[in-house]
Amino acid sequence: MACALRGHDLGARVVILEKSPVYGGATAMSGGVVWVPDNPQMKERGVPDSPEDSLEYLRGITEGRVEDERLVAYVDNAKRVLAYFEGHSHVRLDSLDQYTDYYPERPGGKPGGRSMEPLPFDASCLGEQFERLRSPHPQSQVLGRFGISAREAHTYLVNDLRSKLLLFWRLVQYGLRCPKRRGFSRDTRLFAGNALIGRLRRSLMDRDVPIWLEVGAEELVVEDGRVTGVLTDDGRRIRAERGVLLGAGGFEKNAQMRGQHQPRILSTEWTASSPFSMGKGIQLGRAAGGVVDFMDDAWWTPTTLIPKGREAWVLVVEKNLPGGIFVDGEGKRFTNEAAPYLDVVKGMLANGAVPVCWMVFDAEFRRLYPVGPVAPGYAQPDSRLSRRLLEGFLTRAPSLPELAEKLELPADTFQATIERFNAMASRGVDEDFGRGGSLADRYYGDPRVQPNPCLRPLTEAPFYAIPVYPGDLGTKGGLVTDPAARVLNAEGSPIPGLYAAGNTSSAVMGPSYPGAGGTIGPALTFGFIAAETACPK
Numbered sequence: 258m259a260c261a262l263r264g265h266d267l268g269a270r271v272v273i274l275e276k277s278p279v280y281g282g283a284t285a286m287s288g289g290v291v292w293v294p295d296n297p298q299m300k301e302r303g304v305p306d307s308p309e310d311s312l313e314y315l316r317g318i319t320e321g322r323v324e325d326e327r328l329v330a331y332v333d334n335a336k337r338v339l340a341y342f343e344g345h346s347h348v349r350l351d352s353l354d355q356y357t358d359y360y361p362e363r364p365g366g367k368p369g370g371r372s373m374e375p376l377p378f379d380a381s382c383l384g385e386q387f388e389r390l391r392s393p394h395p396q397s398q399v400l401g402r403f404g405i406s407a408r409e410a411h412t413y414l415v416n417d418l419r420s421k422l423l424l425f426w427r428l429v430q431y432g433l434r435c436p437k438r439r440g441f442s443r444d445t446r447l448f449a450g451n452a453l454i455g456r457l458r459r460s461l462m463d464r465d466v467p468i469w470l471e472v473g474a475e476e477l478v479v480e481d482g483r484v485t486g487v488l489t490d491d492g493r494r495i496r497a498e499r500g501v502l503l504g505a506g507g508f509e510k511n512a513q514m515r516g517q518h519q520p521r522i523l524s525t526e527w528t529a530s531s532p533f534s535m536g537k538g539i540q541l542g543r544a545a546g547g548v549v550d551f552m553d554d555a556w557w558t559p560t561t562l563i564p565k566g567r568e569a570w571v572l573v574v575e576k577n578l579p580g581g582i583f584v585d586g587e588g589k590r591f592t593n594e595a596a597p598y599l600d601v602v603k604g605m606l607a608n609g610a611v612p613v614c615w616m617v618f619d620a621e622f623r624r625l626y627p628v629g630p631v632a633p634g635y636a637q638p639d640s641r642l643s644r645r646l647l648e649g650f651l652t653r654a655p656s657l658p659e660l661a662e663k664l665e666l667p668a669d670t671f672q673a674t675i676e677r678f679n680a681m682a683s684r685g686v687d688e689d690f691g692r693g694g695s696l697a698d699r700y701y702g703d704p705r706v707q708p709n710p711c712l713r714p715l716t717e718a719p720f721y722a723i724p725v726y727p728g729d730l731g732t733k734g735g736l737v738t739d740p741a742a743r744v745l746n747a748e749g750s751p752i753p754g755l756y757a758a759g760n761t762s763s764a765v766m767g768p769s770y771p772g773a774g775g776t777i778g779p780a781l782t783f784g785f786i787a788a789e790t791a792c793p794k
């Protein structure tokens with residue numbers, strides 16, 4: 258959509274092909290956060306940045322595995338794309354000054370500001386196109402009905418009077434939107450990824466740029482080594498004078514491709530991404546001579562499966578909160594649970610804690626915090642949980658040995674793990690894995706718990722557990738591109754007329770994840786750049 262918008266403005270006639278009956282892909286389901294280094298709002302918010310700091314950070318975390326020119330292109334262009342959107346479209350982003358980079362202590366890292374979220378959007382101006390927008394992920398919806406911003410969600414972690422009043426006010430506002438909602442099947446006030454896609458869609462509607470739904474790209478037309486068009490799965494042949502951008506997402510839902518490129522143990526059930534991420538864009542690019550990189554990698558995150566529909570639920574908040582730990586099948590901790598989600602799954606894979614490990618927590622944790630789809634106990638006590646949640650999701654036991662028995666863990670090892678963890682948590686220092694040591698760990702900690710907002714002993718019965726899987730937000734391996742978003746062949750030369758962005762392309766972030774928005778930021782930026790390469794002024 259970013260490519261289409263810029264391409265249109267540069268004089269091209271553009272069409273977006275969308276295989277699914279709804280547009281927006283994984284982006285619409287996402288938090289919609291966009292990582293924009295050195296964005297102008299940072300200075301105003303008291304976290305100034307510079308191109309030098311941004312590059313130093315990216316060079317460090319990508320470990321020399323990404324060409325420097327691509328990193329430079331990202332740092333130079335992400336803020337330029339933002340400025341263009343603000344001047345020429347409905348896209349508006351808000352810098353989250355407290356949402357820290359994932360490695361803020363690394364050289365060039367920042368304690369906040371680079372992650373930006375879309376401002377809420379009134380979807381009623383999309384008209385019937387609103388019904389064609391992919392729904393948000395269920396975990397971003399309060400009571401399954403309305404969304405909230407990332408900034409606001411963070412304040413709900415501390416369940417004080419202010420956050421209760423705010424939530425009450427949001428409920429009232431939802432009620433007041435009833436007349437507007439009546440014409441549509443869901444709430445019209447969009448947040449997160451839905452707001453980003455809604456804003457892009459409205460901007461494209463203003464330009465009469467069409468999205469053809471349920472029309473998949475099936476084959477590329479290549480003439481004399483140049484990509485000149487697309488054959489669609491409904492038999493159409495589309496001529497592309499200036500070029501084709503492949504932006505069909507990753508291959509996280511394609512079991513065959515996962516089996517070929519990634520550890521075989523990974524199930525396509527564990528990804529929280531869109532069902533249409535079947536890797537078709539990567540296949541098309543390869544057939545045209547494109548090469549791939551980082552195919553064994555992903556935007557890893559621990560997930561759990563909720564009983565209803567066995568949907569994957571992303572565990573990015575729960576894992577940091579005090580009073581819970583992850584244990585493997587041996588009943589042992591194996592990583593810093595509060596580390597960036599990418600690293601937690603790397604820890605799971607390295608330890609062999611697959612296919613399943615457990616998040617174990619005590620009654621106080623259950624009372625205070627949400628766990629997957631289960632609201633905190635003060636709002637939704639066990640007595641008000643459905644049988645499906647109690648029997649198919651939460652495991653509960655009156656004592657640690659009984660919990661170990663239910664989870665089939667070696668009871669002695671499990672007991673020793675809890676005792677050691679509790680002793681360290683009482684002192685506020687995780688000597689084994691350094692949990693809570695980084696500012697990033699503490700972003701989703703509980704600031705009321707001191708000295709370490711990520712550590713509290715597990716002491717209060719009953720004890721609980723949920724299964725945790727090595728899931729992801731999408732795959733990050735794909736077609737190798739240059740700084741101009743052109744797909745490269747085995748000789749390292751651009752394939753004329755062929756571009757890639759998003760998870761169809763090999764991640765500019767390499768093996769890392771700089772901060773929230775580290776996947777959508779590059780998708781927007783390189784999509785935009787592709788249009789400028791294909792349509793020079």
Ligand SMILES: Cc1cc2nc3c(=O)[nH]c(=O)nc-3n(C[C@H](O)[C@H](O)[C@H](O)COP(=O)(O)OP(=O)(O)OC[C@H]3O[C@@H](n4cnc5c(N)ncnc54)[C@H](O)[C@@H]3O)c2cc1C
Pocket residue numbers: 274275276277279280281282283284285286287288289290291292394472473474475504505506507529530531533534535537538556571729730731758759760761773774775776777778780
């Ligand atoms: C719950 C959740 C939260 C997340 N939060 C964030 C976040 O806040 N910030 C962030 O940076 N990342 C986040 N992510 C990750 C992010 O959503 C993805 O990495 C990103 O959206 C991928 O964008 P994309 O453009 O590559 O693919 P998509 O957004 O999936 O778009 C690809 C589109 O191509 C379509 N398509 C597929 N095949 C074809 C074909 N053959 N022909 C035509 N169309 C086709 C698909 O249907 C889809 O609509 C999150 C992910 C999840 C699941």
